[in-house]
Amino acid sequence: MPALPLDEAGKYVAGAYVVFLALILVYVAIIGSKIARIGREIAELATEEDE
Amino acid sequence: MYSKGLVPLGWATAVTLTAAMALVFFYAPLDADQGFVQKIFYVHVPMAIVALGGFIAGGVFAIRHLRSGDRSWDMRSYVAIHVSIILGCGVLVTGAIWAKASWGHWWVWDEPVLVSFLVVFLLYCVYYPLRFSIEDPDRQARYSSVFAITAGAFVPLNFIAVRLAEAYTHPRVLSQTGGSLPGDMRLTFLVALAGMALLFVTLWKLELTAKHASMQLKRLRNRARVAA
Numbered sequence: 001m002p003a004l005p006l007d008e009a010g011k012y013v014a015g016a017y018v019v020f021l022a023l024i025l026v027y028v029a030i031i032g033s034k035i036a037r038i039g040r041e042i043a044e045l046a047t048e049e050d051e
Numbered sequence: 052m053y054s055k056g057l058v059p060l061g062w063a064t065a066v067t068l069t070a071a072m073a074l075v076f077f078y079a080p081l082d083a084d085q086g087f088v089q090k091i092f093y094v095h096v097p098m099a100i101v102a103l104g105g106f107i108a109g110g111v112f113a114i115r116h117l118r119s120g121d122r123s124w125d126m127r128s129y130v131a132i133h134v135s136i137i138l139g140c141g142v143l144v145t146g147a148i149w150a151k152a153s154w155g156h157w158w159v160w161d162e163p164v165l166v167s168f169l170v171v172f173l174l175y176c177v178y179y180p181l182r183f184s185i186e187d188p189d190r191q192a193r194y195s196s197v198f199a200i201t202a203g204a205f206v207p208l209n210f211i212a213v214r215l216a217e218a219y220t221h222p223r224v225l226s227q228t229g230g231s232l233p234g235d236m237r238l239t240f241l242v243a244l245a246g247m248a249l250l251f252v253t254l255w256k257l258e259l260t261a262k263h264a265s266m267q268l269k270r271l272r273n274r275a276r277v278a279a
Binding site: 009010013016024039041042 | 137144250257258260264275
């Protein structure tokens with residue numbers, strides 16, 4: 001198959017890089033929210049212990 | 052424990068990946084055959100190599116678990132496989148996009164590199180049902196380690212088999228004699244590979260930190276319950 005023109009090839013290249021970035025951002029967001037939740041629960045536990 | 056050095060590692064990853072992207076779009080020349088579409092190579096191939104390396108690392112950690120009996124090695128193995136599976140999803144999607152742009156089809160079944168990666172990916176998808184179908188934590192860790200070692204040994208065998216089958220038909224990107232990549236493309240590829248490897252280690256440490264914190268929280272709760 002001949003090389004695609006730049007305007008058409010650009011869509012595919014952008015698609016591939018967006019998939020990569022989205023994958024990493026979603027993963028980091030999930031793990032980050034998990035760590036934040038654990039932090040909150042630890043703070044709650046510490047407050048309960050103080051009371 | 053696992054969070055040590057995570058922030059500088061994260062910065063090193065961000066800087067290396069940004070440098071790799073800059074090299075991809077402003078330094079590496081256009082491929083004479085595929086043109087601009089070949090830029091997908093710099094995200095797809097490093098991601099595939101790092102994912103396969105992560106599967107092998109999972110096997111190595113599993114060996115350490117079985118030898119020492121220390122379950123923290125099983126956790127390292129599990130997280131390495133988990134991060135590799137996520138990168139593997141990216142490899143399959145970016146590979147499909149590249150195949151569509153280059154060959155006009157989203158998937159080509161007679162391309163051994165694609166199909167062999169899918170086989171490895173599906174093999175590791177079995178890891179989750181196996182691991183989470185066992186309730187006893189010690190047995191779960193032991194069985195998962197055996198799986199991780201067996202599957203980890205399959206990864207290089209699979210790779211070698213594909214290379215042997217394709218020795219005369221598939222262009223070599225990297226080989227002992229230097230491969231077929233020109234110098235500026237090779238530099239870009241190596242920086243992208245280093246960035247992807249750093250990303251893997253960062254995500255691995257991040258998830259291990261979350262898992263460790265979650266286990267600590269569970270322990271604290273149990274202690275509080277006993278004290279009450």
